Amino acid sequence: xxxxxxxxxxxxxxxxxxxxxxxxxxxxxxxxxxxxxxxxxxxxxxxxxxxxxxxxxxxxxxxxxxxxxxxxxxxxxxxxxxxxxxxxxxxxxxxxxxxxxxxxxxxxxxxxxxxxxxxxxxxxxxxxxxxxxxxxxxxxxxxxxxxxxxxxxxxxxxxxxxxxxxxxxxxxxxxxxxxxxxxxxxxxxxxxxxxxxxxxxxxxxxxxxxxxxxxxxxxxxxxxxxxxxxxxxxxxxxxxxxxxxxxxxxxxxxxxxxxxxxxxxxxxxxxxxxxxxxxxxxxxxxxxxxxxxxxxxxxxxxxxxxxxxxxxxxxxxxxxxxxxxxxxxxxxxxxxxxxxxxxxxxxxxxxxxxxxxxxxxxxxxxxxxxxxxxx
Amino acid sequence: xxxxxxxxxxxxxxxxxxxxxxxxxxxxxxxxxxxxxxxxxxxxxxxxxxxxxxxxxxxxxxxxxxxxxxxxxxxxxxxxxxxxxxxxxxxxxxxxxxxxxxxxxxxxxxxxxxxxxxxxxxxxxxxxxxxxxxxxxxxxxxxxxxxxxxxxxxxxxxxxxxxxxxxxxxxxxxxxxxxxxxxxxxxxxxxxxxxxxxxxxxxxxxxxxxxxxxxxxxxxxxxxxxxxxxxxxxxxxxxxxxxxxxxxxxxxxxxxxxxxxxxxxxxxxxxxxxxxxxxxxxxxxxxxxxxxxxxxxxxxxxxxxxxxxxxxxxxxxxxxxxxxxxxxxxxxxxxxxxxxxxxxxxxxxxxxxxxxxxxxxxxxxxxxxxxxxxx
Numbered sequence: 001x002x003x004x005x006x007x008x009x010x011x012x013x014x015x016x017x018x019x020x021x022x023x024x025x026x027x028x029x030x031x032x033x034x035x036x037x038x039x040x041x042x043x044x045x046x047x048x049x050x051x052x053x054x055x056x057x058x059x060x061x062x063x064x065x066x067x068x069x070x071x072x073x074x075x076x077x078x079x080x081x082x083x084x085x086x087x088x089x090x091x092x093x094x095x096x097x098x099x100x101x102x103x104x105x106x107x108x109x110x111x112x113x114x115x116x117x118x119x120x121x122x123x124x125x126x127x128x129x130x131x132x133x134x135x136x137x138x139x140x141x142x143x144x145x146x147x148x149x150x151x152x153x154x155x156x157x158x159x160x161x162x163x164x165x166x167x168x169x170x171x172x173x174x175x176x177x178x179x180x181x182x183x184x185x186x187x188x189x190x191x192x193x194x195x196x197x198x199x200x201x202x203x204x205x206x207x208x209x210x211x212x213x214x215x216x217x218x219x220x221x222x223x224x225x226x227x228x229x230x231x232x233x234x235x236x237x238x239x240x241x242x243x244x245x246x247x248x249x250x251x252x253x254x255x256x257x258x259x260x261x262x263x264x265x266x267x268x269x270x271x272x273x274x275x276x277x278x279x280x281x282x283x284x285x286x287x288x289x290x291x292x293x294x295x296x297x298x299x300x301x302x303x304x305x306x307x308x309x310x311x312x313x314x315x316x317x318x319x320x321x322x323x324x325x326x327x328x329x330x331x332x333x334x335x336x337x338x339x340x341x342x343x344x345x346x347x348x349x350x351x352x353x354x355x356x357x358x359x360x361x362x363x364x365x366x367x368x369x370x371x372x373x374x375x
Numbered sequence: 376x377x378x379x380x381x382x383x384x385x386x387x388x389x390x391x392x393x394x395x396x397x398x399x400x401x402x403x404x405x406x407x408x409x410x411x412x413x414x415x416x417x418x419x420x421x422x423x424x425x426x427x428x429x430x431x432x433x434x435x436x437x438x439x440x441x442x443x444x445x446x447x448x449x450x451x452x453x454x455x456x457x458x459x460x461x462x463x464x465x466x467x468x469x470x471x472x473x474x475x476x477x478x479x480x481x482x483x484x485x486x487x488x489x490x491x492x493x494x495x496x497x498x499x500x501x502x503x504x505x506x507x508x509x510x511x512x513x514x515x516x517x518x519x520x521x522x523x524x525x526x527x528x529x530x531x532x533x534x535x536x537x538x539x540x541x542x543x544x545x546x547x548x549x550x551x552x553x554x555x556x557x558x559x560x561x562x563x564x565x566x567x568x569x570x571x572x573x574x575x576x577x578x579x580x581x582x583x584x585x586x587x588x589x590x591x592x593x594x595x596x597x598x599x600x601x602x603x604x605x606x607x608x609x610x611x612x613x614x615x616x617x618x619x620x621x622x623x624x625x626x627x628x629x630x631x632x633x634x635x636x637x638x639x640x641x642x643x644x645x646x647x648x649x650x651x652x653x654x655x656x657x658x659x660x661x662x663x664x665x666x667x668x669x670x671x672x673x674x675x676x677x678x679x680x681x682x683x684x685x686x687x688x689x690x691x692x693x694x695x696x697x698x699x700x701x702x703x704x705x706x707x708x709x710x711x712x713x714x715x716x717x718x719x720x721x722x723x724x725x726x727x728x729x730x731x732x733x734x735x736x737x738x739x740x741x742x743x744x745x746x747x748x749x750x
Binding site for chain 1: 705
């Protein structure tokens with residue numbers, strides 16, 4: 001059942017797109033919103049101040065990684081994850097399921113949970129719905145995700161149906177295990193793969209549980225843009241309008257815009273941060289590889305329409321130089337730009353919704369398409 | 376001869392120690408001052424704003440490295456080094472001699488200059504006093520260093536005498552080659568190894584040339600703290616009081632304090648930045664290796680007496696975690712601390728001199744001794 005530490009207020013709509021306000025223990029998040037990924041208690045190469053300056057209101061971190069290093073109990077003893085990484089806004093954590101299942105051959109699944117061998121210290125570990133919640137509550141995050149089974153793609157209908165049913169059983173166990181509903185909200189995850197009837201049934205089943213919020217999971221695993229958006233849209237359609245909707249692990253700018261237009265509110269993805277560290281830059285005029293020789297002499301900013309510190313102060317030539325010499329400042333500056341691009345896109349989507357301006361939403365969809373296209 | 380683009384005003388003395396104001400094309404520098412090293416047009420892992428926030432007024436960059444990558448002509452076309460790296464304060468560049476001579480077996484020295492093979496692109500290059508000045512003037516820096524011969528240590532008196540004489544001949548060629556005395560000052564370099572008479576004679580010889588400023592070179596190459604300070608002190612003694620004195624490539628906190636007490640004004644060293652990237656931290660309570668297991672659970676800041684962002688916001692435990700996972704933010708935060716420690720030390724030395732407080736200088740010497748001692 002929903003808890004007072006999480007509320008979602010719907011402020012405006014434009015078609016299926018929603019502008020809202022998500023209120024959590026550590027603050028409010030205007031939606032649609034993108035959460036930068038700080039897997040191991042740090043958004044890579046950025047100080048918390050720099051993260052905030054990109055426009056982020058909430059960050060995502062990872063249960064599995066923090067469990068292994070430096071250990072959730074240590075973070076708990078040190079005052080919790082907010083204090084540890086000095087982020088005073090809301091934090092949502094992945095349950096760690098996705099990471100554990102990624103280990104594949106080192107993993108053994110049972111109804112009880114997932115046994116795996118730590119890749120860090122070789123210890124045998126056992127992740128259960130109860131353990132996932134305990135870790136996240138010890139971290140003291142604003143939103144805990146329930147452990148779900150993350151299956152291979154493609155998967156048969158029967159396989160998906162079985163897995164979805166298990167995810168629901170695990171959700172009930174997670175709900176029973178929570179101890180800090182006063183401060184840590186818990187989101188369920190709608191599964192169902194690319195099977196419409198399974199998606200619909202699962203969304204309806206979870207809706208009846210009146211959870212704090214709803215994630216849409218099991219997507220962006222290889223199904224392609226069209227199926228991704230179709231499934232996100234379908235899932236959103238059967239979720240309650242007074243609860244926040246979070247599409248996990250998505251995506252490219254065009255995915256985000258399409259999902260927002262389908263009624264999704266919240267996103268996370270490593271793409272803007274990881275791409276930055278691989279010299280890939282999202283801009284309003286297309287995707288740049290800053291390593292490309294043509295940037296070496298360019299006095300232009302990355303993006304003529306961007307107000308981020310990187311675009312205001314540094315030329316493509318300088319950034320190309322930093323990347324060439326493998327200087328950490330290059331990672332910092334490109335990450336600042338990419339995250340700012342994502343946040344600015346979210347802010348403009350929100351404004352278009354508030355203004356009830358479908359033309360604006362379409363224009364942003366066009367720009368987002370451009371932003372991901374190599375130049 | 377001295378040019379109007381560089382002046383040094385002596386504000387106060389305390390014994391041999393001097394507080395002054397160095398005025399260059401891009402601004403003024405209260406001395407004693409420490410220049411963070413930004414070898415390749417970036418102080419590693421820090422934005423220019425972060426560099427400034429450590430208290431730095433002037434940064435050092437490197438002629439040799441920028442010549443190779445991205446090329447001084449490219450930087451010139453892009454508006455000069457200040458614009459390129461977006462540092463609006465003064466910049467001093469090393470002549471590149473030290474780096475070229477470090478290549479050893481790839482180097483051929485003649486009276487004309489130094490032939491070497493680029494380690495970046497395999498091209499044959501020829502660094503002469505004229506080329507070094509041309510590169511630095513093209514970069515548009517505030518202070519160019521003349522090319523000097525950097526010899527092995529230890530070296531015989533005869534070897535040092537010959538080399539010092541060549542450095543003087545090269546200085547005359549550099550002076551004749553300069554074209555932008557209106558904006559780029561030029562410092563000569565006092566050599567003489569650890570031979571007192573050679574040091575004295577060279578300092579006096581250079582003094583007669585009425586240069587913009589005087590560097591003390593050829594030290595911190597293996598001679599140890601006592602000889603380093605003795606030679607710096609001796610060199611300073613024979614340099615004119617109305618010109619700035621710069622001890623190149625030095626050093627540990629205790630070296631800086633001792634040199635300031637001997638009349639030196641300006642320093643550069645990779646130590647605070649490079650040490651940070653190797654998890655070594657200078658603090659008022661001793662030198663820490665943040666990798667040490669005892670920091671893993673510590674909620675303490677690095678230094679209880681430090682006002683830097685790192686010490687104000689992050690625990691040793693968090694920094695240890697970042698270093699452990701090899702996260703670039705760890706480099707950033709430790710570099711910010713180390714540079715702030717150096718800058719704060721310089722600021723306190725200056726204040727003690729202005730206050731004519733020799734006890735304060737002694738206390739700072741004691742602290743600096745502690746700061747470099749492993750705990």
